[in-house]
Amino acid sequence: MSESAIQFYPERATARSEPWLARAIIIGLTMLFLTVFVVLPLAIVFVQAFSHGAGAYFAALTEPESLSAIRLTLAVAAISVGLNLMFGLIAAWAIAKFEFRGKSVLVTLIDLPFSVSPVIAGLVFVLLFGAQGTLGPWLQRHDIQILFAVPGIALATTFVTFPFVSRALIPLMQEQGTLEEEAALSLGASGLQTFFRVTLPNIKWGVLYGVLLCNARAMGEFGAVSVVSGHIRGETNTMPLLVEILYNEYQFVAAFAVASLLALLALVTLVAKTVLERHLDQGRQTRDD
Amino acid sequence: MTIELANITKRFGAFAALDGVDLTVADGELLALLGPSGSGKTTLLRIIAGLDWPDGGTVAFDGENALARGAGERQVGFVFQHYALFRHMSVFENVAFGMRVQPRAIRKDEAGIHARVKELLDLVQLDWLADRYPGQLSGGQRQRIALARALATAPRILLLDEPFGALDAKVRKELRRWLRALHQEINVTSVFVTHDQEEALEVANRVVVMDKGRIEQVGTPGEIYDEPATAFVHGFIGESIVLPVNVAEGRVWIGDQPLNIAAPNVGGPSKLYVRRHDLRVGSESVGLRGAVRHVRAFGAIQRADIAVRTGGGETVIEIDTPRDQPLRAGETVELHPRRYRIFAD
Amino acid sequence: MTARAGRRDTLPGFGLTMGLTLTWLSIIILIPLAGLFLKTFELSLAEFVGIVTSRRTLNALKISFGLAFAAALVNLVMGGIVVWALVRYRFPGRRLFDAIVDIPFALPTAVAGIALTSLFARNGWLGAPLAELGIKVAFTPLGIFMAMVFIGIPFVVRTVQPVLIDLDPEIEEAAASLGADRWQTIRRVILPSLVPALLTGFALAFARAVGEYGSVIFIAGNLPNVSEIAPLLIVIRLAEFRYADATAIAVVMLVAAFLVILVVNRLQHWAQTRIPVH
Numbered sequence: 001m002s003e004s005a006i007q008f009y010p011e012r013a014t015a016r017s018e019p020w021l022a023r024a025i026i027i028g029l030t031m032l033f034l035t036v037f038v039v040l041p042l043a044i045v046f047v048q049a050f051s052h053g054a055g056a057y058f059a060a061l062t063e064p065e066s067l068s069a070i071r072l073t074l075a076v077a078a079i080s081v082g083l084n085l086m087f088g089l090i091a092a093w094a095i096a097k098f099e100f101r102g103k104s105v106l107v108t109l110i111d112l113p114f115s116v117s118p119v120i121a122g123l124v125f126v127l128l129f130g131a132q133g134t135l136g137p138w139l140q141r142h143d144i145q146i147l148f149a150v151p152g153i154a155l156a157t158t159f160v161t162f163p164f165v166s167r168a169l170i171p172l173m174q175e176q177g178t179l180e181e182e183a184a185l186s187l188g189a190s191g192l193q194t195f196f197r198v199t200l201p202n203i204k205w206g207v208l209y210g211v212l213l214c215n216a217r218a219m220g221e222f223g224a225v226s227v228v229s230g231h232i233r234g235e236t237n238t239m240p241l242l243v244e245i246l247y248n249e250y251q252f253v254a255a256f257a258v259a260s261l262l263a264l265l266a267l268v269t270l271v272a273k274t275v276l277e278r279h280l281d282q283g284r285q286t287r288d289d
Numbered sequence: 290m291t292i293e294l295a296n297i298t299k300r301f302g303a304f305a306a307l308d309g310v311d312l313t314v315a316d317g318e319l320l321a322l323l324g325p326s327g328s329g330k331t332t333l334l335r336i337i338a339g340l341d342w343p344d345g346g347t348v349a350f351d352g353e354n355a356l357a358r359g360a361g362e363r364q365v366g367f368v369f370q371h372y373a374l375f376r377h378m379s380v381f382e383n384v385a386f387g388m389r390v391q392p393r394a395i396r397k398d399e400a401g402i403h404a405r406v407k408e409l410l411d412l413v414q415l416d417w418l419a420d421r422y423p424g425q426l427s428g429g430q431r432q433r434i435a436l437a438r439a440l441a442t443a444p445r446i447l448l449l450d451e452p453f454g455a456l457d458a459k460v461r462k463e464l465r466r467w468l469r470a471l472h473q474e475i476n477v478t479s480v481f482v483t484h485d486q487e488e489a490l491e492v493a494n495r496v497v498v499m500d501k502g503r504i505e506q507v508g509t510p511g512e513i514y515d516e517p518a519t520a521f522v523h524g525f526i527g528e529s530i531v532l533p534v535n536v537a538e539g540r541v542w543i544g545d546q547p548l549n550i551a552a553p554n555v556g557g558p559s560k561l562y563v564r565r566h567d568l569r570v571g572s573e574s575v576g577l578r579g580a581v582r583h584v585r586a587f588g589a590i591q592r593a594d595i596a597v598r599t600g601g602g603e604t605v606i607e608i609d610t611p612r613d614q615p616l617r618a619g620e621t622v623e624l625h626p627r628r629y630r631i632f633a634d
Numbered sequence: 635m636t637a638r639a640g641r642r643d644t645l646p647g648f649g650l651t652m653g654l655t656l657t658w659l660s661i662i663i664l665i666p667l668a669g670l671f672l673k674t675f676e677l678s679l680a681e682f683v684g685i686v687t688s689r690r691t692l693n694a695l696k697i698s699f700g701l702a703f704a705a706a707l708v709n710l711v712m713g714g715i716v717v718w719a720l721v722r723y724r725f726p727g728r729r730l731f732d733a734i735v736d737i738p739f740a741l742p743t744a745v746a747g748i749a750l751t752s753l754f755a756r757n758g759w760l761g762a763p764l765a766e767l768g769i770k771v772a773f774t775p776l777g778i779f780m781a782m783v784f785i786g787i788p789f790v791v792r793t794v795q796p797v798l799i800d801l802d803p804e805i806e807e808a809a810a811s812l813g814a815d816r817w818q819t820i821r822r823v824i825l826p827s828l829v830p831a832l833l834t835g836f837a838l839a840f841a842r843a844v845g846e847y848g849s850v851i852f853i854a855g856n857l858p859n860v861s862e863i864a865p866l867l868i869v870i871r872l873a874e875f876r877y878a879d880a881t882a883i884a885v886v887m888l889v890a891a892f893l894v895i896l897v898v899n900r901l902q903h904w905a906q907t908r909i910p911v912h
Contacts, residue, residue, distance in 0.1 A: 016806045018816055023723060030719035030731065033712050037784050038737045040759060041749035048752060087658050094651035106655075108895060112663055115891040117845025118743075119865035120884045123872065124666035127673050132877055134669060159662055182644050191646035220742025223847035227869060240744040240848070247748050247852065259745040266740035270733060273740075340807050360810040367811040373804035377826040387812035390822070442813060 045263045048256035060254035061261070068234045069242040069258070076150065076225075076238060077218040080158040084214050085207070088165025092203075093195070095166070096173035097181070107170065113162045121159045122227025125152055148230030153238065156224040161214045168210030172203055175284070205279040212276065216269040220262055290351055290445040290478045291316050292337060297346035299332055299502075306332040307343070308502035314480060319472045321493035322482045325525070329502040330482045331450055337480065338367045338448050350445065363446075366439030366477075370451040372431045374423035380434050381419040384409055387442040409437040412471070429460040440475070449481035453488060465492050486526050490514060498522050520632035523562040530568055530606045532561045533599050534631065541631065544600050549575040550626070555633035567627040570610050577624040579606070584616050591616065595624070670888070673881045685882040690858050691867060695886060698864040701775060702843035705782035709839045710832060712783075713790025720791070721798045735792070738785045743848025750781050751852040773855030778863060781850045782843035789842065790835030797831040797905075830905035834898050841894040845887060 017023070050057050060066065091110065095103060113121065127133050129146040139146060146152045180202065184194040200207070222240040229236040237245065239258055246255035292314040299307040307329045314320050322330040335341040337348060339360035348355040355363055374383050382389075384406045388397055397405065410416040413433040423431060432452065439447060452468065453461040469492050472479055483489050489496045490510040498505045498513060498521075506518040517523035524531070535542040536559050541552050543561075553559075570593075579597035582605065586592075593616050596603045608624075610616060674682060685691060719725070720732050738746065754761040754771035764771055771777050801824065809819040825832075847865040855861040864883055871880035 016803060016810075017722075026715055026719050027723055027725045029712070030716045031725075031727070033716060034731050034734060034787075036760065037780075037787060038734050040753055041746060041784065042734075042737060042741070044753050044759065045745060045749050087655070090651045090658075091655040094648060094655050097645050098648045098652075100648075100652075104899075106659075108899065109659060109663065112667075112895075115841050115845075115895050116667075117847065117865050117868075117884075117887055117891070119847045119868050120670070120845070120888060123868060123880060123884050124670050126872060127877065127881065128666055128669050130877075132875070155662070159666070162662060178645055185644065185646075194645075195647075216740055220740075220745070222742060222744040222747075223865065226847075227872060240742050243742075243744045243748060244852075252752075255748060259742075259748060262742045262745045266737065266742065266745075269740050270736055273736070274733060338811055340811065360807070361813040361815065363811075365811060367808065369804045369808055371802070371804060373802060373808035375805065375808075375823055375826075377829075386809070386814070386822070390809075390812065390814040390818045438808075438812065 042263060042267075045256055045259050048252060049260040051256075052253050056253050057257045057260075060251075060257040063254070065234055065237070065242065066254070066258055069237050069239045070261070072150070072153070072235075072237065073219050073239045076154050076157050077215055079154040080161055080218045081211055081215050083158050084161055084165050085211055087162075088169055088210055089207070091166045092169035092173050093199075096170050097178055110166055111163045113160050116160075118160055118221065118223030119227055121224040122156050125156055125159075125228050147228055148232065148236055150236070152228040153225050153236065156228045157218050157221050160221050160224050161217045164214035164217065165207070165210035168206050168213070169203055172206040172280070173199070176202055202283075205276055205283060209273070209276045209280065212269055212272055216265060219265055292446065292478065292480070293347075293349045293352070294333070294337070295347045295349075297333065297336060297343045297348070299329075299336065299341065299343050305502050307336075310346070310499075310502070310504055312497060312504065312507070314478060316478055317476050318478055319469070319492065319494045320480045321489035321496045322480060322499060323484070323486060323489040323496055323525075324499035324505075325484060327501070328499040330484075330497075330499050333499070334448050334450055334480060334482050337446070338365050339363050340367070364442070364444050366442075366444035366447045368432075368435045368439050368447070368449040368452055370454050372423075372435040372455075374431055374435060374438070376423045378422075379419065380410070380415070380421050380423070380426070381406055383423065383434060384438045384441050386438065391442070405441060409441055412440070412474075413437045427460075428456050429464060432456065432464060436471075440477075444477065447477050447479040449479070451483060452481055453485075454483070461488075468492060490526075498525065500525070515628075517562075517630060520560060520562065523630060523632070528565045530563045530565055530608070532563075532597060532604055532606070533601075534559050534561045535600065536631065536633070543577060544598050546576050546598075548577055550629070553631045555631065558634045559631050560634060561626070561629055561631050563626045563629045565608055567629065568606075568608050569625045569627060570608065570614065570616065570622050571625070573625060574623045575625055577626070578621055579603075579624060581616050581618050581620050581622060583618055586612065595622065597624070667888070670881060670884060673877070674885050677878055677882065681878070682882050685879050686886055690862070691864075691879075691883055693859040694862050694864040694867040694883070697775065697778065697860075697862065698844050698887075699890070701779045701863075702782055702840050702846075705779055705786055705843050706836050706840035708783050709786040709790050710836045713787065713794065713835060713839075714828075714832065716787075717791045717794045717798060721795060735788050738787050743785070743846070744852075746784060746849040747781065747852035750784060750849065751777070754780060754853060772853050773861065775861050777853035777855065778850050778861060781853050782846060785846055785849050786839030786843050789839035790832065793835035793838065794828055794831045797828055801827060830901050834901045834905075837894050837898050837901070841891055844890060 018026070095106065126147060128135055129139060129152060130136050131140070146155070180198050181194050184198045185191075189197065220240055221238075222244070225238055226241055226244070229238070229241055231237060231241060231245070233245070239262055243255050243259045243262070246258065292312075294310060294312045297307050297310040298305070310329070310333060322333060324330045332341060336343050337355075339355070339358065342356070350363070375386065378386070385402050388402050388405060406419070407416060410419060413436060415430060415433055415437070418426065418430060418434070423434070426434065436449075453464055456464065465488060481493070490513065493510065495507065496510055496513045497507045500521050506513060506522045508516070513522065514526055517526060523529050532543060534548070536552055536556050539552050541548045541550055541561070577597070579595040582594040582596055584591055584593045589612055590609045591612055592607060592609050594605050594607055596605050616622065677685070686695075716735070720728060720735075751772055752758050754764070754777060756762065756765050756770070756772065758772070761772055769776070771780060805823055805827070806819055809823045810816075814822065845865060847863075847869075850863055851866055854863060854866070856866060864887055868880045868883050871877070871883070
């Protein structure tokens with residue numbers, strides 16, 4: 001029996017594995033669950049978008065309404081990503097490189113938008129800037145339009161995407177410590193020089209990672225934007241809002257065509273995220289050596 | 290309980306972790322598996338425990354095929370290198386675990402479990418820690434709790450993987466003595482793995498020296514130290530001085546100088562192994578001599594670098610001599626190996 | 635806020651960056667949220683209670699919280715199964731399945747909403763066979779539940795995954811060699827080690843589902859008292875210019891969100907204070 005011992009007891013190859021039947025059930029359930037809830041919804045977007053052929057698809061995308069929604073979405077994303085990138089870098093510097101009382105409270109506050117319903121994120125700006133809102137009358141007198149216009153949409157989007165960049169940077173910068181910055185300063189670099197020449201190169205993949213996720217959410221945000229946009233066709237409709245309108249008007253091909261662009265954005269984001277995570281892991285390993 | 294291993298092989302991909310290992314462990318023995326990392330000693334221990342399966346060979350406990358049983362059915366107590374205590378359980382629950390997972394038919398009642406845990410914690414002298422959690426214990430305490438846990442269900446064999454590896458030097462010395470005493474008390478067949486020769490020689494009744502998946506030598510600590518069977522064992526145990534020699538015409542040559550020592554049965558290029566304390570300066574000449582390069586004094590001894598002319602050039606060796614036998618840099622001295630071994634290359 | 639005394643900070647810019655951080659945080663997050671709470675003070679307590687306990691509001695809250703809890707439970711169980719398969723087994727497509735777990739994070743909610751609706755509609759890929767069995771999904775509370783399961787998928791998987799990967803294999807071997815069978819090892823040793831991460835994932839999935847809007851409203855049917863979620867009721871009240879009503883509902887939801895944050899923070903603290911064994 002000596003040579004064949006292992007074949008008599010294959011299920012005991014290690015103390016850390018389950019019987020094959022349990023394994024098969026667990027893998028089967030995983031595949032079934034993710035297929036039903038993730039693969040099929042994703043697939044149906046593209047199938048529906050092309051259900052009347054590529055011609056109808058591209059026609060829907062080149063409608064003036066679609067083009068205006070795409071432009072608005074890009075503009076809003078650029079504004080909120082830019083603002084949150086700047087904020088994220090500043091906040092991460094303060095939080096990651098210094099010790100102070102109340103740090104965990106501050107981090108919790110920054111993460112707050114993740115826990116707030118997007119509808120509420122829109123609502124707070126309506127309460128602030130709406131006709132009946134706190135600042136509404138003042139704004140009206142000075143003829144400043146925030147609600148139902150680009151500034152409102154950008155503000156609501158900034159609110160919901162607020163934590164992404166700082167959240168990507170704080171743990172990364174904490175891991176890296178302050179030694180390199182101290183070395184640069186002792187060599188006579190100024191604070192800004194230290195930041196741009198030492199800190200930023202060390203966190204560039206983290207910055208990209210934060211920007212990527214921030215951008216994906218900014219372009220896809222629906223609830224918050226829906227509350228503040230006013231749904232003015234051709235003016236304040238972002239792509240997700242246009243999807244809703246087209247869908248509710250039973251223009252399914254057009255709705256799914258615009259949706260397919262957003263789905264594509266999600267897929268590209270995921271691929272880029274995987275690549276960036278690899279870079280971040282590598283950075284971590286080389287530091288460990 | 291005896292353990293018989295025959296022709297055990299185990300490969301991890303292209304790497305042969307164990308390459309035809311035969312070993313018998315006698316009942317009540319305290320055996321050390323000693324070797325450098327990668328020698329296969331831990332793999333062998335895990336195969337005995339049922340945590341790994343060999344690719345070939347047999348494992349028998351008291352003549353009964355152990356490979357027919359899984360890890361949980363072998364009645365083997367295993368103490369892990371990093372203890373592997375369950376950190377969400379108290380010390381008490383850790384020790385009680387083995388009893389709690391027994392089949393209902395043989396499981397002790399709560400009072401029985403309490404009594405047994407108390408008995409074991411007394412045995413490892415840590416009864417006052419019962420309500421603590423592993424995170425609150427020192428390394429030495431964790432080690433002893435892991436041992437108590439392994440002993441709770443009265444295993445027939447006790448296996449320990451680098452039992453003192455993660456401890457600092459002082460605690461390690463203490464625990465060694467303690468483990469020896471404990472083994473005498475419970476007298477269960479025990480095997481432990483170590484890469485520390487001092488630990489193996491001091492604690493075990495018998496030592497198995499392993500290298501590259503093979504057993505190099507099995508013997509008592511005395512045998513292993515005084516009569517190393519292979520060049521590897523000589524080099525691995527104790528401090529060795531190694532000189533390249535040549536065995537030809539029934540004589541041992543160093544360079545072109547014949548040595549006045551008995552030649553072994555080997556032939557051709559070989560190595561002469563001497564323990565440092567077995568290499569004396571002066572007295573009778575065997576033809577081994579060298580030039581003193583440098584002398585330093587340390588308390589009662591002085592340490593000298595001596596250059597010995599060997600085949601290709603010279604080999605500098607370091608030896609200790611008493612202070613009352615002064616050496617001067619530059620002089621040539623006779624070297625006398627009191628005990629030595631010659632192994633062919 | 636000042637840097638903690640006793641440690642001289644060698645890097646510059648603490649005052650400036652901290653000042654900017656607090657200012658910007660206040661403008662974008664804190665002041666608008668505070669405004670929401672201030673708005674509720676314009677209501678008397680009776681008015682507030684009246685709004686919150688009105689039949690339609692109460693039903694909307696019940697639907698949102700109840701279905702979110704049920705969906706988070708499903709995500710707890712299924713997330714546990716999925717993460718186990720992804721970490722412990724090798725099977726064809728594993729890396730792909732691992733990657734798509736994040737789709738519900740990345741896919742805009744409106745897209746998810748219309749996709750799930752056409753998938754589960756009576757003539758949809760899954761809706762048709764389910765209709766044959768007499769199960770109606772789209773435009774019923776069951777549809778809301780499905781959408782909430784969808785958006786909650788990543789939370790349990792991604793919080794448990796790193797913990798399961800880092801779990802010391804020796805722990806399981808120790809249990810096995812002490813005589814535990816595989817199920818005992820999982821139940822008594824592995825699961826307790828994963829509990830903080832599992833509960834954190836559950837809480838996060840629950841919080842997300844409670845506040846979810848985009849992926850739910852398309853499939854919900856939005857029938858008052860039956861399939862109308864709380865966030866939608868906020869939007870409806872806003873459209874009717876009943877700001878007070880909208881605000882009162884929002885405050886209830888916000889308080890619930892704060893409670894979830896508190897629970898998650900406690901869980902994280904608990905997980906960290908279980909001191910590592912080596």
